[in-house]
Structure formats: structure tokens, C-alpha cells
Amino acid sequence: MVLPAACLFDLDGLLLDTEPLHARAWQQAARHFGRELTPEELMALRGRRRLDCADQVRGWIAAAGGPALSAAELLAVRQPIAEALLVQAPPMPGAPELVEHCHAVGLPMALATSSSREAVALKAAPHPWLARIGVRVHGDDPELERGKPAPDVFLLAARRLGVAATDCWAFEDSPAGAAAAAAAGCRVHVLPPPHLDGPALERSYPGEPTLLSNLHQVIRALEAAP
Ligand SMILES: [Mg+2]
Numbered sequence: 001m002v003l004p005a006a007c008l009f010d011l012d013g014l015l016l017d018t019e020p021l022h023a024r025a026w027q028q029a030a031r032h033f034g035r036e037l038t039p040e041e042l043m044a045l046r047g048r049r050r051l052d053c054a055d056q057v058r059g060w061i062a063a064a065g066g067p068a069l070s071a072a073e074l075l076a077v078r079q080p081i082a083e084a085l086l087v088q089a090p091p092m093p094g095a096p097e098l099v100e101h102c103h104a105v106g107l108p109m110a111l112a113t114s115s116s117r118e119a120v121a122l123k124a125a126p127h128p129w130l131a132r133i134g135v136r137v138h139g140d141d142p143e144l145e146r147g148k149p150a151p152d153v154f155l156l157a158a159r160r161l162g163v164a165a166t167d168c169w170a171f172e173d174s175p176a177g178a179a180a181a182a183a184a185g186c187r188v189h190v191l192p193p194p195h196l197d198g199p200a201l202e203r204s205y206p207g208e209p210t211l212l213s214n215l216h217q218v219i220r221a222l223e224a225a226p
Pocket of ligand 1: 011
């Protein structure tokens with residue numbers, strides 16, 4: 001695998017261990033309206049923009065005979081829970097080392113996240129190493145049309161770096177994000193959540209991504225690439 005022109009990083013569940021916290025916040029909000037979310041439903045929310053998730057969850061609540069909520073009514077319950085949890089999110093193992101490695105060898109990086117600018121600022125504040133990634137596409141970016149699983153986030157990130165998306169390595173944890181990166185033509189690397197394995201893992205990600213067991217592996221792959 002030749003050296004990429006750039007690395008495009010997802011944030012939640014890839015660089016920061018926020019996904020269990022996001023899931024807990026959606027679960028508590030849905031439960032508030034009488035609907036318990038299944039592990040499969042929580043997995044389907046992973047990697048997507050907050051408003052896209054809110055539309056999905058309020059649909060599930062209504063379909064189960066719960067109240068017909070607006071996205072704003074659901075988020076009024078969900079956001080305070082999420083914000084209190086997310087400021088405590090630790091890095092994923094190896095994430096600070098990988099970002100520092102790319103910086104040290106001059107490999108361009110961009111953040112390609114569904115999270116809003118405000119949410120990223122909140123989560124990133126305790127993690128100065130994330131400041132190494134200066135080029136960012138947020139879920140509420142004015143130039144962004146469609147969220148993941150559409151390819152737009154990765155295409156825009158590559159364009160801002162001045163490289164072709166097809167020459168980039170993309171790093172994702174979610175099926176929606178991996179689909180977005182594959183559709184953009186990136187070489188996709190997936191760090192699957194620990195509970196996914198065997199056939200469920202095979203089914204979850206499109207194409208033939210490189211499956212990672214940790215991010216330290218990526219440093220070794222970059223060092224080995226010609
Ligand atoms: Mg993610």
C-alpha cells in the first residue's frame with residue numbers, strides 16, 4: 001500500500017472514544033419518551049449528523065405509539081445529557097500518537113466529521129493533540145450538502161487539502177462513515193467497535209476496507225509504505 005497523499009480522520013469513535021456516550025444519550029432520551037433502542041438501532045445512528053439521528057429516533061418513538069415529537073423537542077432532552085457526558089471522552093488508544101506521527105512526518109491530515117463545529121470544540125478542548133489537525137469539515141459546514149453516508153464530507157476534506165480523495169486514506173469506525181469514505185473513493189480503514197465481530201462485522205461495512213484492531217497499527221503501516 002503506497003503512502004497516502006493525506007489522512008482523513010473521523011472523530012467520534014475513531015480519534016475520541018465518544019460513541020458509547022452518544023449511544024447512552026440517545027438511549028436515555030428515547031427512554032424518556034417510552035421507547036427502548038436496540039443495539040442494532042444504536043449502531044445505525046453511529047457516525048451520522050445529530051439532526052439526521054434525531055429524525056430517525058423520533059420516527060422510532062412515534063412508530064412505537066409514543067408522542068409525535070419535533071426534532072427540537074427530542075434534542076431538548078438529549079443534548080444536556082450528551083454535553084455532560086462528551087466533555088469526559090478519552091482518546092481512542094493510539095490516536096494521539098498517530099496524529100503526532102502524521103504531523104512529524106509532514107503527512108497532511110483533515111478531520112471529516114458529522115459533528116457540528118460547536119460539538120467538536122466541546123469534545124476537543126481537553127485534547128491539545130487534536131489541534132494538529134487544522135483542516136476540518138464539520139457536519140454543519142456551510143459548504144457541506146449531505147451528511148454521511150453520502151461521500152460529501154470526505155470529498156470536501158480532500159478538496160480543502162488540495163489532494164484527490166482517491167489518493168487518501170480514510171479512517172472510520174461506523175458503517176455510515178465507511179460507506180461515505182468508500183463512495184468518495186478513499187482507501188478505507190475501519191476500526192470496528194469491540195462488540196462487532198464475525199459475520200456481523202463482515203455485513204456491516206461496504207467494499208473491502210482494511211480492518212484495524214488498533215490505531216498503533218496505522219503508524220506501522222505508514223512507516224512501512226514506500
Ligand atoms: Mg465515527
